[in-house]
Amino acid sequence: MMEINRRQLLSHSAASMGLWALPGVSLFAAKKASFLLSAFTNQNDQHFIGVINIKGELVHYVQLPSRGHSTCISKDGNVAIFFARRPRRWMICLDLRTLKVVAQKQSIEHRHFFGHGVVSHDNALVFASENDFKNNQGVIGVYDLKNNFKRIDEISSYGIGPHEIALLSDGKTLVVANGGIETHPDSGRQKLNLESMSPSLSYIDLSTGKERGRYQPPHHQLSLRHLSVSQDDQVIVGAQFQGDKREDHPLVFSHQGEGRLQVLSGQPLSNQRHLKHYIASVSLSGEGHYAITTSPKGDRVSVWDIKKNTWLRDVSVQDVGGVFMANTKGELMLSSGNGRLYSLEPEVGGVKIVQDHGAIHWDNHLKGM
Amino acid sequence: MGRSILTLVCLFVISAVGHTDEISLEHKLLQSVTNSFIKPAHQVLAKSTEMLEQNSRQFCQNINQLNYSSVQQSWFSAMNAWSAIAPINFGPIDDSNATWRFQFWPDQINLVHRKFKSRIQGRNQAILAKDLAQASVAIQGLSALEYLLFDEAGTLAAYQSKPHLCTILIATSENLHANAAVLTASWVNDYPQRWFNLATQSSKSDYLKRQVETVFSGLVMALGNITNQKLGKALGYKKNNDKKSKQVDETKSAKLNPWLLESWRSETSLKNIHSTLKSGHILYTTKQGLSDYLVAKGKKYQSLDQEIRELFQANTHLVKTIEISAFQNLKNNMSGQLELLHKNVHRLYRLLKIDYAKAANILFRFNAHDGD
Numbered sequence: 001m002m003e004i005n006r007r008q009l010l011s012h013s014a015a016s017m018g019l020w021a022l023p024g025v026s027l028f029a030a031k032k033a034s035f036l037l038s039a040f041t042n043q044n045d046q047h048f049i050g051v052i053n054i055k056g057e058l059v060h061y062v063q064l065p066s067r068g069h070s071t072c073i074s075k076d077g078n079v080a081i082f083f084a085r086r087p088r089r090w091m092i093c094l095d096l097r098t099l100k101v102v103a104q105k106q107s108i109e110h111r112h113f114f115g116h117g118v119v120s121h122d123n124a125l126v127f128a129s130e131n132d133f134k135n136n137q138g139v140i141g142v143y144d145l146k147n148n149f150k151r152i153d154e155i156s157s158y159g160i161g162p163h164e165i166a167l168l169s170d171g172k173t174l175v176v177a178n179g180g181i182e183t184h185p186d187s188g189r190q191k192l193n194l195e196s197m198s199p200s201l202s203y204i205d206l207s208t209g210k211e212r213g214r215y216q217p218p219h220h221q222l223s224l225r226h227l228s229v230s231q232d233d234q235v236i237v238g239a240q241f242q243g244d245k246r247e248d249h250p251l252v253f254s255h256q257g258e259g260r261l262q263v264l265s266g267q268p269l270s271n272q273r274h275l276k277h278y279i280a281s282v283s284l285s286g287e288g289h290y291a292i293t294t295s296p297k298g299d300r301v302s303v304w305d306i307k308k309n310t311w312l313r314d315v316s317v318q319d320v321g322g323v324f325m326a327n328t329k330g331e332l333m334l335s336s337g338n339g340r341l342y343s344l345e346p347e348v349g350g351v352k353i354v355q356d357h358g359a360i361h362w363d364n365h366l367k368g369m
Numbered sequence: 370m371g372r373s374i375l376t377l378v379c380l381f382v383i384s385a386v387g388h389t390d391e392i393s394l395e396h397k398l399l400q401s402v403t404n405s406f407i408k409p410a411h412q413v414l415a416k417s418t419e420m421l422e423q424n425s426r427q428f429c430q431n432i433n434q435l436n437y438s439s440v441q442q443s444w445f446s447a448m449n450a451w452s453a454i455a456p457i458n459f460g461p462i463d464d465s466n467a468t469w470r471f472q473f474w475p476d477q478i479n480l481v482h483r484k485f486k487s488r489i490q491g492r493n494q495a496i497l498a499k500d501l502a503q504a505s506v507a508i509q510g511l512s513a514l515e516y517l518l519f520d521e522a523g524t525l526a527a528y529q530s531k532p533h534l535c536t537i538l539i540a541t542s543e544n545l546h547a548n549a550a551v552l553t554a555s556w557v558n559d560y561p562q563r564w565f566n567l568a569t570q571s572s573k574s575d576y577l578k579r580q581v582e583t584v585f586s587g588l589v590m591a592l593g594n595i596t597n598q599k600l601g602k603a604l605g606y607k608k609n610n611d612k613k614s615k616q617v618d619e620t621k622s623a624k625l626n627p628w629l630l631e632s633w634r635s636e637t638s639l640k641n642i643h644s645t646l647k648s649g650h651i652l653y654t655t656k657q658g659l660s661d662y663l664v665a666k667g668k669k670y671q672s673l674d675q676e677i678r679e680l681f682q683a684n685t686h687l688v689k690t691i692e693i694s695a696f697q698n699l700k701n702n703m704s705g706q707l708e709l710l711h712k713n714v715h716r717l718y719r720l721l722k723i724d725y726a727k728a729a730n731i732l733f734r735f736n737a738h739d740g741d
Contacts, residue, residue, distance in 0.1 A: 041735070043723060069741060085741055194466070194469075225741075244464070296735075299579075319736055336736075337734055337735025337736040337737065338732055361736075362735075364736040364741065
């Protein structure tokens with residue numbers, strides 16, 4: 001792993017990395033100061049984690065052992081925890097004040113990460129979605145943030161293939177998108193049970209480790225993968241359909257205590273087909289009015305009104321993957337596989353290029369603080 | 370003022386004509402590739418799987434060495450035809466999520482054997498092709514048939530002593546042919562009509578360009594699969610071209626491993642690679658295809674086009690010159706020729722993925738192809 005400190009970074013400009021920047025829009029000017037984080041891959045298929053500043057510039061990067069996936073950030077904003085993309089086994093913790101890697105952990109035997117995690121509200125624990133591939137079941141690894149990220153426990157995810165996880169506002173309920181797909185690291189990323197998969201959205205009481213509720217999508221091959229939770233605990237979850245793609249299925253659902261997942265409706269069928277059965281990322285806008293989903297296979301960003309559970313509009317953005325609320329005004333930032341970072345105004349659907357990093361591929365999650 | 374307006378009108382006409390030319394170039398590419406490459410390649414696949422099914426039935430009616438060799442030979446042909454359509458990983462096969470029904474590979478944990486074990490031993494043996502279609506993909510398709518025809522569990526002696534093996538063999542070959550027939554019918558009958566139906570597209574030029582990207586990406590991914598999976602893993606490469614990297618999460622050594630080759634049971638991995646390279650070459654050089662598309666972007670790209678053509682030719686030739694099977698090569702710790710092949714195919718892959726894509730202004734998608 002290669003780490004580059006700030007001094008080196010100054011002499012190691014974007015241009016020297018083969019990156020270049022457009023005289024772009026200052027997305028976050030006069031807004032709350034913020035960093036965004038994303039994994040990326042360069043043209044030589046080398047993998048990195050990157051810290052992006054308020055202008056969309058890459059201000060720091062650390063080379064990774066393999067492709068990264070997503071990140072979670074400690075509540076005090078001091079540490080970012082990056083997870084390997086399945087079926088890899090590393091977790092890397094970056095001190096955001098010093099930009100130094102402060103811990104690098106391997107998953108325990110017979111476990112690998114699924115790429116997502118979340119920090120507890122009291123900033124004491126990190127929860128990570130993991131695969132117990134020996135017993136073919138999903139687990140949530142529990143790590144002590146204050147004790148060098150030592151793994152101290154694990155609980156069941158109550159499903160196979162847990163992917164993105166989040167905490168509800170009470171701080172003790174974990175919501176898990178169980179993708180339902182069986183994989184094994186010896187078979188790489190191959191999906192082994194598409195005929196019998198059983199995805200679910202599960203709520204787990206962290207004080208007991210017991211499941212409080214489980215909700216399944218309307219089709220057993222709608223793999224629930226990515227989610228985002230509003231301040232009033234409305235869960236928006238996006239799916240990837242693993243069945244016959246000639247069929248039409250809704251891909252975005254809401255849940256807030258109802259007896260079943262609620263389909264976010266109103267998207268015209270022709271638009272739905274543009275999503276190519278694939279939601280890569282879900283994020284909410286600052287005020288919690290909108291959910292934003294990305295579909296890189298169809299080059300689409302979809303904006304949903306989650307107060308009415310309806311579709312608002314689609315915006316075309318090539319190979320779009322990451323999406324994250326960028327500031328308190330409700331603007332969002334998007335990242336794409338072709339190296340671009342965009343701003344999005346969900347209310348009007350306006351998209352502007354913030355930076356074009358050309359020769360790199362942003363991975364499909366963008367997180368910030 | 371009048372001159373300015375005239376200039377503007379001229380510029381508009383010139384740009385409109387240029388735009389139309391570009392659309393027609395892309396439309397022509399898709400039609401040409403469909404008619405000259407995709408349809409014939411699928412027809413060969415359907416024919417070869419039909420023959421495999423017929424020969425399986427014939428063998429099971431009269432179990433002897435001659436018929437056993439015939440059914441093995443027809444498996445080679447079907448596998449060859451399947452490898453030839455490797456660059457066509459879009460359209461009906463993607464829509465119906467059917468790739469794994471044709472081939473379950475990579476299979477590093479030998480799931481094919483594990484899934485077959487009880488059936489071979491005589492338990493859970495009764496299976497019809499229609500039931501198989503709903504069963505695990507590990508017991509369907511060409512990987513399953515390779516197991517049934519080339520593994521020690523599927524020897525001639527085994528067929529002579531265990532009649533139920535024939536039930537499995539016939540059901541598996543029948544199911545494979547049914548899948549191949551459906552796939553081929555889609556390409557020959559209805560899919561191109563839908564593919565070229567521009568009436569529903571708000572931006573026809575964007576749509577057509579995106580479809581050219583799809584064809585191009587199919588070729589690049591097939592070549593990447595040769596370097597990363599079909600050769601790279603067995604040669605001990607950790608990822609892509611990086612043998613030396615010590616990954617914190619990689620615990621396996623970088624030893625040669627012949628059992629990570631694609632068709633190690635039949636020792637025909639190199640034949641598969643040859644078939645994919647040969648068909649990739651055809652796809653690239655088809656009239657009005659990817660080669661012509663590149664050159665149409667500017668004469669300055671002729672040398673790049675020439676280099677790509679030569680590398681296709683050289684690699685196709687190189688793989689033919691390797692006389693000993695890849696399995697035996699690696700089993701005897703000989704990797705020199707395979708290393709050279711890996712290096713040269715990787716060069717071709719990079720040339721297309723980076724240089725061609727840049728020259729032709731084609732986006733090789735990242736998250737769209739391999740998201741999570």
